[in-house]
Every structure is written in structure tokens, then in C-alpha cells.
Amino acid sequence: MENIAKKSNTEFILNTFNLKPSKKYGQNFLVDPGIIQSIADHASLDKETAVIEIGPGIGALTEQLSNKAGKVLCFEIDERLKEVLSFSLEGHDNVEIIFQDFMKADLEEACNKLKDYKDICVVTNLPYYITSKIITKIVSSSTPINRLVAMVQKEVALKLCSEEKSPLKMMIDYVGDVQYELNVPRHVFMPAPHVDSAVISIHKERVISQELIDLIEASYTAKRKTLYNNLKSLYHDQTKEVLESCGIPANKRAEELNIDDYIRILERSHTL
Numbered sequence: 001m002e003n004i005a006k007k008s009n010t011e012f013i014l015n016t017f018n019l020k021p022s023k024k025y026g027q028n029f030l031v032d033p034g035i036i037q038s039i040a041d042h043a044s045l046d047k048e049t050a051v052i053e054i055g056p057g058i059g060a061l062t063e064q065l066s067n068k069a070g071k072v073l074c075f076e077i078d079e080r081l082k083e084v085l086s087f088s089l090e091g092h093d094n095v096e097i098i099f100q101d102f103m104k105a106d107l108e109e110a111c112n113k114l115k116d117y118k119d120i121c122v123v124t125n126l127p128y129y130i131t132s133k134i135i136t137k138i139v140s141s142s143t144p145i146n147r148l149v150a151m152v153q154k155e156v157a158l159k160l161c162s163e164e165k166s167p168l169k170m171m172i173d174y175v176g177d178v179q180y181e182l183n184v185p186r187h188v189f190m191p192a193p194h195v196d197s198a199v200i201s202i203h204k205e206r207v208i209s210q211e212l213i214d215l216i217e218a219s220y221t222a223k224r225k226t227l228y229n230n231l232k233s234l235y236h237d238q239t240k241e242v243l244e245s246c247g248i249p250a251n252k253r254a255e256e257l258n259i260d261d262y263i264r265i266l267e268r269s270h271t272l
């Protein structure tokens with residue numbers, strides 16, 4: 001089918017397949033071809049690029065990604081969509097859909113399938129219930145994925161693009177940067193969610209080590225605790241020494257540190 005995102009086409013698909021959008025899986029389908037086009041444009045696709053899409057739904061965004069990219073590899077959790085997608089994306093031979101929870105997917109293996117392409121990016125209209133976990137999985141992976149264009153809840157987009165610190169924000173600061181691209185009002189979805197959305201893009205220039213991820217995550221274990229208390233699980237009786245030798249007072253809290261502080265702590269811990 002052409003132009004799946006047209007409201008009348010989406011309604012036709014939902015009616016024909018008697019498909020009730022699942023709340024559990026965060027199914028809010030985009031019904032605005034202009035917004036879809038704009039998301040695909042932000043990904044700067046060409047036929048030498050491969051895309052990983054998380055949650056194709058009924059295929060509205062997938063259709064445009066397939067037109068622009070060399071290959072689209074999708075992960076969809078909802079098996080009810082098998083029949084729908086083979087109808088809506090008929091003829092799009094460069095689309096492959098794996099019916100699996102993306103959180104259980106082996107990203108290395110997925111990227112291996114796409115190794116003949118010049119670059120690999122992720123483009124997705126994310127299910128909101130699992131946004132942070134999915135972005136963390138991509139940002140912390142050591143795969144060749146070099147950018148992510150994602151529709152997220154507007155509040156999440158604003159936080160990620162602000163100075164507010166969080167483990168995910170620290171990881172993004174290390175691997176590259178994040179940009180706020182586009183406001184998306186709630187009425188361009190079917191059904192309309194209770195919140196507005198926004199498109200962000202994350203550019204990944206380097207890989208983060210598991211050791212640095214562990215340090216950042218340990219620092220945020222208990223939000224109310226000091227860095228000293230949170231880091232005892234990693235550095236035991238040497239915690240105070242590590243922090244002092246970096247000039248970081250032991251009573252500081254994780255959100256008072258920036259990524260350079262974490263890199264310093266890690267380097268000092270290696271010299272113990």
C-alpha cells in the first residue's frame with residue numbers, strides 16, 4: 001500500500017485486520033505523512049545506508065525508510081502485526097522484520113547482517129513505556145551504529161537536551177551529542193496519546209566501555225546517597241582515596257559530576 005500514514009489508509013488497515021492498538025505495547029500510530037517524511041529526512045538516508053527500526057507498527061515510517069535506505073531491519077514485539085505488515089509493505093523487498101522484543105535482540109548480530117552498508121543508523125517512533133531502556137541499549141552498544149533518530153515523549157526530549165544529569169545523559173555526553181529536532185503534537189497519532197512528542201537525534205562518535213558504564217550506573221544507584229556511599233560497591237576501602245586523588249569531595253552526589261569527572265575517577269582507579 002502507498003502512503004500508509006494517510007489517515008484514511010491507516011483506518012482502512014485497522015478496520016480490515018480488526019486491529020485494536022495495544023496500550024501495553026505503546027501503539028500510537030503516526031497518521032501524518034509530513035511528519036514521517038521529516039523524521040526520515042533527519043536521518044539523512046541513502047541507498048548505502050542501513051536502518052534498524054524498532055516497532056514498525058503497521059509500517060507507516062518503514063515505508064518511507066524503505067524508499068530512501070538500502071535496507072531496513074525492523075524489530076516488532078507484536079506478532080498480530082505479521083499479517084498486517086506483509087499486506088501494507090508488500091513489494092518493499094529491502095525490509096526484513098524480526099518479531100522479537102528489541103530488548104532481547106542481539107544488536108551485534110543485527111549489525112552483522114548489515115555489514116555491507118556504508119553506515120547503520122536507528123530510526124524509530126519509540127514506545128514510551130521503554131524509551132530510556134532502548135536508547136541506553138543503543139548508546140552503550142559497541143556496534144557500528146553511528147546515529148539514532150527517535151520520536152520520544154516531549155518531556156524526555158527536553159530533559160535529554162538540557163543540562164540535567166542522568167546516567168543516560170552522561171553516556172550520551174561521552175559517545176557524542178544529542179539534538180532536539182522537531183516538535184510533534186499529539187493529534188498526529190492514532191489513537192492520540194495524552195502527551196506531546198518530539199524528535200531527537202543522537203550522534204555517536206565513539207564507543208563507551210563497560211567499565212565506564214558500570215561506574216556511572218553505580219554512582220546513581222541510590223539517588224539520595226553520596227558518591228562515596230554509592231561507589232563503595234566498586235572501590236571498597238579505597239573509595240575515599242580515589243575520590244580525594246581526583247579532587248572530588250566524598251560528599252558530592254552523582255548529578256553534581258560531569259562526564260570528565262567520571263573519566264578521571266576511572267583513570268585513577270586503574271592506578272590503585
Ligand code: SAM
Binds near residue numbers: 060062076077
Ligand atoms: N512505527 C509506527 C508508527 O510510527 O506509526 C508505530 C510506532 S508505536 C509508537 C510503537 C511500536 O513499537 C508498536 O508497533 C509496538 O508494538 C512496538 N513495540 C513496543 N515495544 C516493543 C519492544 N520491546 N520491541 C519491539 N517493538 C516494540
